[in-house]
Amino acid sequence: MSTGVADHETKHDLPARPPELAMHFDNMHQQFHSGKLGMWLFLGQELLFFCGLFTAYAVYRGNHQEMFHYVHYFLDWKLGAVNTVVLLVSSLTAAWSVRAAMLEQRKVLIFTLLATFICAGIFMVVKYFEYTHKLHIGAVWGGGFNVADADLPAELVAKYPDMTGAKLKEMGAGSFFAIYFCMTGLHGLHVLVGMGLYIWLLVRALKGDFNRRWYGAVDNVALYWHIVDIIWIFLFPMLYLIG
Numbered sequence: 001m002s003t004g005v006a007d008h009e010t011k012h013d014l015p016a017r018p019p020e021l022a023m024h025f026d027n028m029h030q031q032f033h034s035g036k037l038g039m040w041l042f043l044g045q046e047l048l049f050f051c052g053l054f055t056a057y058a059v060y061r062g063n064h065q066e067m068f069h070y071v072h073y074f075l076d077w078k079l080g081a082v083n084t085v086v087l088l089v090s091s092l093t094a095a096w097s098v099r100a101a102m103l104e105q106r107k108v109l110i111f112t113l114l115a116t117f118i119c120a121g122i123f124m125v126v127k128y129f130e131y132t133h134k135l136h137i138g139a140v141w142g143g144g145f146n147v148a149d150a151d152l153p154a155e156l157v158a159k160y161p162d163m164t165g166a167k168l169k170e171m172g173a174g175s176f177f178a179i180y181f182c183m184t185g186l187h188g189l190h191v192l193v194g195m196g197l198y199i200w201l202l203v204r205a206l207k208g209d210f211n212r213r214w215y216g217a218v219d220n221v222a223l224y225w226h227i228v229d230i231i232w233i234f235l236f237p238m239l240y241l242i243g
Contacts, residue, residue: 039220043227046190050231053183057238060175067171070163072242073156074139074147075180079130080240083123084232090119091229094222097201101215109205109218116225117198120191127188134177138165141181145174180239187235190228197221 061068097112134140137151147165156163201221204210210218 071173071176073153075240077240086119087229090116094225101210101218113202120195141178142174
């Protein structure tokens with residue numbers, strides 16, 4: 001026979017908290033939307049950060065239009081296009097992974113997370129070959145720009161036979177490559193961070209951590225990845241398609 005005090009305590013017991021619910025949130029809905037708001041605020045400041053670089057690019061290009069036209073021949077638009085396609089595919093798989101997590105499709109989730117990671121890896125491999133070639137021929141930032149005439153792009157020489165590496169240096173070609181390496185390098189750093197995040201998601205997905213009640217981490221990382229993709233969509237024409 002129970003006492004009145006025991007019955008009173010049992011009657012007012014709190015419902016069991018889901019294991020995915022952090023202690024500082026009241027429910028899963030609040031936790032999900034708080035996390036998404038935090039991610040959007042973070043992405044907003046990331047866009048403001050890149051806007052400063054876009055402004056620097058606009059100022060330098062406005063003041064050195066001829067030089068920007070000549071120097072863009074050092075960039076292979078085909079490689080830039082490959083990376084653009086790769087990132088677009090990765091955005092598709094990133095969005096697909098969110099859907100898979102919502103529907104508790106574990107195999108699809110693992111596949112799409114892995115596909116996004118592989119696409120990011122392909123992007124970085126392409127950038128590696130681009131960077132190493134430019135460093136090898138001396139197409140670098142600032143006063144370090146020192147490209148021999150024999151290493152000038154064939155298309156540039158064909159259109160402008162009198163062009164030399166010394167002329168490009170006098171025109172300030174190093175400024176273009178300072179902007180190029182800064183903008184693409186910073187973007188590449190974001191890609192590497194994204195790869196780390198997708199490894200983290202993949203490990204958690206293999207453990208079965210995500211379900212229809214809790215998939216916020218997959219959603220937030222996908223949002224981050226979409227911003228990385230969007231920034232490249234701007235960088236590609238700004239740098240590779242100047243001509």
